Structure formats: C-alpha cells, structure tokens
Amino acid sequence: MTNWVTEYQTSALRMEALVKETLFEGQSDFQKVGVYDTEVFGRLLTLDGVFQTSSFEEYVYHEMISHIPLLSHPSPKQILIIGGGDGGTAREVLKHSDLESVEMVEIDGMVVELSKKYLPQISSALNNPPANFTLTIGDGIQKVKDAKSYYDLIIVDCSDPIGPGEGLFSGSFYKDVYNALKEDGLFVQQTESPFYHRELLAKLTKDIKDAQFPIVNSYLAYIPIYPGGCHSFTIGSKKYHPQTPVRKAAPEWNLKYYNEALHSGAFALPNFVTQVLEGNLK
Amino acid sequence: MTNWVTEYQTSALRMEALVKETLFEGQSDFQKVGVYDTEVFGRLLTLDGVFQTSSFEEYVYHEMISHIPLLSHPSPKQILIIGGGDGGTAREVLKHSDLESVEMVEIDGMVVELSKKYLPQISSALNNPPANFTLTIGDGIQKVKDAKSYYDLIIVDCSDPIGPGEGLFSGSFYKDVYNALKEDGLFVQQTESPFYHRELLAKLTKDIKDAQFPIVNSYLAYIPIYPGGCHSFTIGSKKYHPQTPVRKAAPEWNLKYYNEALHSGAFALPNFVTQVLEGNLK
Numbered sequence: 001m002t003n004w005v006t007e008y009q010t011s012a013l014r015m016e017a018l019v020k021e022t023l024f025e026g027q028s029d030f031q032k033v034g035v036y037d038t039e040v041f042g043r044l045l046t047l048d049g050v051f052q053t054s055s056f057e058e059y060v061y062h063e064m065i066s067h068i069p070l071l072s073h074p075s076p077k078q079i080l081i082i083g084g085g086d087g088g089t090a091r092e093v094l095k096h097s098d099l100e101s102v103e104m105v106e107i108d109g110m111v112v113e114l115s116k117k118y119l120p121q122i123s124s125a126l127n128n129p130p131a132n133f134t135l136t137i138g139d140g141i142q143k144v145k146d147a148k149s150y151y152d153l154i155i156v157d158c159s160d161p162i163g164p165g166e167g168l169f170s171g172s173f174y175k176d177v178y179n180a181l182k183e184d185g186l187f188v189q190q191t192e193s194p195f196y197h198r199e200l201l202a203k204l205t206k207d208i209k210d211a212q213f214p215i216v217n218s219y220l221a222y223i224p225i226y227p228g229g230c231h232s233f234t235i236g237s238k239k240y241h242p243q244t245p246v247r248k249a250a251p252e253w254n255l256k257y258y259n260e261a262l263h264s265g266a267f268a269l270p271n272f273v274t275q276v277l278e279g280n281l282k
Numbered sequence: 283m284t285n286w287v288t289e290y291q292t293s294a295l296r297m298e299a300l301v302k303e304t305l306f307e308g309q310s311d312f313q314k315v316g317v318y319d320t321e322v323f324g325r326l327l328t329l330d331g332v333f334q335t336s337s338f339e340e341y342v343y344h345e346m347i348s349h350i351p352l353l354s355h356p357s358p359k360q361i362l363i364i365g366g367g368d369g370g371t372a373r374e375v376l377k378h379s380d381l382e383s384v385e386m387v388e389i390d391g392m393v394v395e396l397s398k399k400y401l402p403q404i405s406s407a408l409n410n411p412p413a414n415f416t417l418t419i420g421d422g423i424q425k426v427k428d429a430k431s432y433y434d435l436i437i438v439d440c441s442d443p444i445g446p447g448e449g450l451f452s453g454s455f456y457k458d459v460y461n462a463l464k465e466d467g468l469f470v471q472q473t474e475s476p477f478y479h480r481e482l483l484a485k486l487t488k489d490i491k492d493a494q495f496p497i498v499n500s501y502l503a504y505i506p507i508y509p510g511g512c513h514s515f516t517i518g519s520k521k522y523h524p525q526t527p528v529r530k531a532a533p534e535w536n537l538k539y540y541n542e543a544l545h546s547g548a549f550a551l552p553n554f555v556t557q558v559l560e561g562n563l564k
Contacts, residue, residue: 013321015296222504223511268543
C-alpha cells in the first residue's frame with residue numbers, strides 16, 4: 001500500500017509526497033509533529049500538517065534567511081534566532097566566524113530533539129556548537145520583550161501564523177523587536193507566499209512600518225515545498241539597506257543557493273508583489 | 283462529492299486542485315486535453331495531465347517568455363511563436379506595436395479552439411488580431427526548417443518534452459532555429475524546472491551551445507502551477523546579451539510581473555542552477 005503525506009496549501013489545493021517510511025508522528029506540547037522519509041524530498045519535517053523543511057531543498061530557506069541580513073550589516077556581533085528548531089539557520093549563521101554571540105530560542109524542544117535524531121544534515125550545528133552559541137527552549141516573544149538595544153540582528157525563523165507562531169506576526173511583537181535592536185540593527189522574518197497570503201503580507205508590512213522601522217524590504221526565494229514555490233522574507237532595518245551586500249560570502253561556506261548577484265536579484269520583485277506590499281490586494 | 287484535478291509532478295509528488303466544474307475533457311489528434319474551473323487557479327488548462335496555464339497566474343509565464351527577449355533586442359521585426367495555443371504569448375507579443383509580422387504555429391487546433399471558448403482572458407488576442415498577426419495550425423518544427431535568416435526572435439512556447447513537444451528539445455531543432463534567425467537574432471524556450479529536470483536542462487544547454495549560439499543564458503520565474511514553482515527559460519542569442527533590457531515596457535501594457543529590475547534579477551541564478559547548466563547534476 002502506498003502512503004502519501006499531504007499538505008493542504010489552501011483548503012482547495014494540496015501537495016502530496018510519496019512516503020518511503022514514516023519516522024515519527026506525534027504531538028508535542030505545542031503542535032503535531034511529523035518526520036517522513038520521502039521519495040522526492042528526502043527527510044521531511046511537518047508541523048501541524050504543514051511542510052517545514054526537507055533535506056532536498058532546506059538550503060534555500062536557511063541560506064536566504066541568514067546570509068541576506070548578515071551580509072547587509074558591516075559588523076554584526078549579537079545575533080538572536082527565534083524558532084529555527086531544526087538547526088538549519090544556526091548552521092548557516094555560525095558560518096560567520098566573527099560573531100560574538102548567537103542565541104537561539106525555540107519554543108518546542110521536541111522539534112530540536114527530532115531534528116537531531118532524524119535530520120542530521122540540517123541540525124548538524126546543534127551538536128558540539130561553538131562556545132558563542134546558546135540554545136534555549138523557551139519563549140522567543142518574551143526574550144525579545146526583555147532585551148533593549150542589544151542585538152545587531154534578530155532572525156525570526158518561525159512556522160506559519162497558526163499555533164505557536166501566531167504571536168510572531170503582530171504589531172506589538174515588531175515594536176518589541178525594534179526596541180531589542182541596536183540603533184543600526186535589523187531583523188528578518190519568513191513571511192509566507194505572495195501568491196497565497198496577500199492579506200498577511202500587506203498587514204505585516206504595514207505593522208513593521210508602524211513599528212518605526214525606516215527601511216522595510218521584502219525579498220523572494222524559490223522554495224519548492226512551500227505554497228506556490230515562491231516564498232517571501234521581510235526585513236525591517238534601522239539603518240542599513242539590505243538590497244546590496246556590504247560583505248561577501250566565503251567560498252568555503254559551499255553555498256548552494258546564495259551568491260552576491262542573487263542577493264540583489266532577490267529584491268527585484270514582480271509588480272504584483274510590490275502592489276501587495278503597498279496594500280493593493282486586487 | 284468533491285472532485286480534484288491531479289498532476290503527477292513526478293511519480294512520487296502530486297499537486298491536486300479542487301474543481302468547481304469540469305468544462306472539457308477529451309482527446310485531440312495529439313494529446314489529452316482538459317479544461318477545469320478550479321477554486322484556486324480559476325480556469326485551468328491541462329495537456330496529457332500536466333497543468334499548462336491558468337487564469338490565476340498565466341501572466342507570469344506569458345510576460346516572461348515574451349518581454350525578456352523582445353526588450354533585449356533593439357528593433358525586432360519578424361517574430362515566430364511555436365506552440366502557444368492558449369494565445370497568452372501572442373497577447374503579450376502584440377503589445378509591442380512596432381513589429382512587422384508575428385507568426386504563430388500551433389500544432390493542436392483543439393487547444394486553440396478550447397482556449398477561445400473557455401480561457402477568454404488568455405486567448406483574447408486570437409479574436410480580431412491585428413493585420414500583422416497570422417495563426418497557422420501546423421508543424422512548428424517544419425516551419426523553422428523552412429526558414430533561412432528570416433526571424434529576429436523565435437519563441438518556443440511548448441509543452442513538456444513528451445508527446446507533441448518532444449521534437450522541440452533536440453539538437454537538430456536548435457540548429458534549425460539558428461539557421462532560421464537573422465545574424466543578430468535570438469530565441470527563447472521554456473525549459474522546465476531546475477529542481478526536477480536537471481538532466482534535461484543540462485542537455486539542452488549543451489545542445490544550444492553546440493548549435494553555435496555564442497550567448498546562452500537561462501532565467502527563472504515563479505510559476506505556482508509548475509513543479510517546484512520555479513521555472514526556467516533559456517535564450518540562445520547570436521549577438522544581444524539578454525540580461526539587460528535595451529528598451530522599456532510601456533506603462534499601458536499593465537504588466538503584473540515583468541519590470542526592468544526584475545528583467546536583470548531573473549538572470550541572477552542560484553548556485554545550484556548554475557551548476558546544473560554547467561552539467562554538474564550532483
């Protein structure tokens with residue numbers, strides 16, 4: 001009997017991947033968690049039925065959420081990752097050797113443990129990390145609320161705005177992020193699909209501007225397991241313009257997606273995306 | 283009872299869209315043809331079970347296969363469209379008012395008739411077209427073989443390399459295209475997904491180079507109904523470099539995707555795509 005893992009990308013659109021082996025299906029304190037070995041995506045992590053990351057294409061998301069903001073800042077030192085329990089973002093951030101501290105706060109310890117067990121390619125950085133890295137299982141929203149003018153970069157590597165990720169898509173959270181950043185700090189968040197989540201993207205863009213970030217820019221990347229394959233990230237920045245990198249990626253990072261031309265190219269948005277960001281949802 | 287239309291993007295990955303109404307299902311002389319009214323994509327055309335175009339997102343494909351090559355050429359006059367039976371490419375090409383002739387050769391008359399009937403937004407140009415436009419139901423491969431140094435631009439708006447589209451992905455076809463173009467001509471072809479069709483993309487890139495095109499470049503666009511949402515187009519050009527437009531789109535074209543920054547940005551390829559184009563399939 002064949003077994004398919006299904007994501008309802010909308011109530012009227014679904015993607016199904018053939019499963020070779022179900023490695024884990026269970027319920028954490030926060031969400032339903034699944035790990036599958038699939039034919040096309042290799043190891044696949046799902047949260048509340050939503051495809052999160054896979055060994056086939058995880059590098060796109062993790063490189064693009066990390067290196068775009070890091071290489072837009074001339075000398076980032078204090079980094080906070082909210083979420084990112086699979087460890088892929090930490091792996092990419094820690095390729096930058098001149099960071100003083102990298103703190104990661106993931107709310108769901110089960111995601112971390114399952115990623116260590118079943119997604120070793122993605123979670124590699126969580127085993128024997130360098131001394132400047134700390135992982136806390138806890139509430140990223142509270143962590144941000146408690147910080148004042150401390151971080152150079154906050155990476156919000158969250159799931160969809162349902163379940164535990166919901167509070168990370170709110171105006172009050174963006175105000176706390178603003179206050180937690182240094183006067184030249186910036187933050188980045190994964191912000192869903194411009195094809196399918198237009199109201200969300202319009203609203204959060206407005207909320208980030210309302211939080212007094214003078215520079216707000218979105219960029220796109222090709223992520224085949226996400227709805228439409230077109231995924232947006234949004235940056236709120238106090239000083240630096242993120243479209244043009246001020247530093248270069250190192251060849252030994254062996255990046256599979258990011259490069260300098262792509263950095264700028266990812267900010268060249270289709271007309272309809274620009275309209276969505278301006279609140280025009282037609 | 284709910285009804286879903288399914289595409290097997292690979293044998294182990296499928297996308298399913300909820301159908302409000304099945305408008306047509308039948309067999310032409312060349313392929314199985316389906317037209318559906320779907321919740322998410324609106325009107326959807328399928329050929330041999332493969333999602334071809336939909337009213338939800340057709341503008342991406344049709345703008346990107348037309349305006350990138352047209353605006354890379356300083357004064358294109360003779361244009362040939364091979365395939366493109368839904369009419370969307372003709373619609374975009376005919377926005378350029380200074381063309382002397384636009385010839386379209388589609389092998390499957392049923393696709394044209396069904397598009398006129400069920401996809402009016404896409405096929406609009408095929409009703410009452412301007413005097414410089416001709417549509418022939420026939421064999422595009424033969425049309426190209428018969429032309430010598432005649433066209434400024436050939437647009438190969440084909441389906442997948444199965445069924446009637448197969449001969450459009452061959453070295454001998456690219457040699458015929460080369461001979462059919464003027465000494466400063468160029469051609470463009472849709473060339474599938476860099477995530478899922480790596481061998482095909484590597485092979486056709488080599489074949490186009492072997493056909494003596496001195497300039498061969500691929501670019502990408504976000505097409506949510508295609509596998510991975512990441513679709514490639516490849517240009518073979520005798521003289522003009524397509525990465526930088528030499529003319530501008532007109533505001534009255536009301537483009538939803540293409541703009542000047544995006545034109546160049548679409549050629550900024552992820553590292554793994556560059557590797558695929560160089561024949562590195564790991």
